[in-house]
Amino acid sequence: MDRTRIVVPCDMRAGLDSELCQHFGRCATFAVVGVEGDEIVSCEHADNPHQGHHARGAVPEFCRELGAEVLLCGGIGGGAIAHFEQSGITVSARHSGTVREVVAEYLRGGSNAPSPCRHDHPHSCGGR
Numbered sequence: 001m002d003r004t005r006i007v008v009p010c011d012m013r014a015g016l017d018s019e020l021c022q023h024f025g026r027c028a029t030f031a032v033v034g035v036e037g038d039e040i041v042s043c044e045h046a047d048n049p050h051q052g053h054h055a056r057g058a059v060p061e062f063c064r065e066l067g068a069e070v071l072l073c074g075g076i077g078g079g080a081i082a083h084f085e086q087s088g089i090t091v092s093a094r095h096s097g098t099v100r101e102v103v104a105e106y107l108r109g110g111s112n113a114p115s116p117c118r119h120d121h122p123h124s125c126g127g128r
Contacts, residue, residue, distance in 0.1 A: 024071070030045065073091065
């Protein structure tokens with residue numbers, strides 16, 4: 001059976017019990033979850049080398065290098081969505097909770113179409 005690699009931005013390394021970080025570009029680490037069918041078969045972490053100082057497209061490229069096929073995240077801007085899609089990574093947004101919870105939700109069909117975040121801050125996500 002083929003294994004799907006899902007990445008989830010996190011602020012700490014607690015495996016499947018790590019909380020999803022709502023700002024993927026600022027996260028400390030990504031949980032890299034291996035899934036076969038509807039079962040989680042592995043979870044490891046990769047530190048975000050771009051935490052706090054990333055150029056456009058750097059985080060999607062890093063996730064692609066990790067072998068990611070899916071990004072599960074909270075908020076995400078339109079530009080970032082485009083970069084992930086150009087890297088061949090499906091984006092599912094508006095998630096919250098632990099890695100275990102958001103992956104289970106996604107596997108149950110809780111795939112949320114990405115939509116740009118809509119909050120007020122000065123960085124490049126286009127929030128309003």
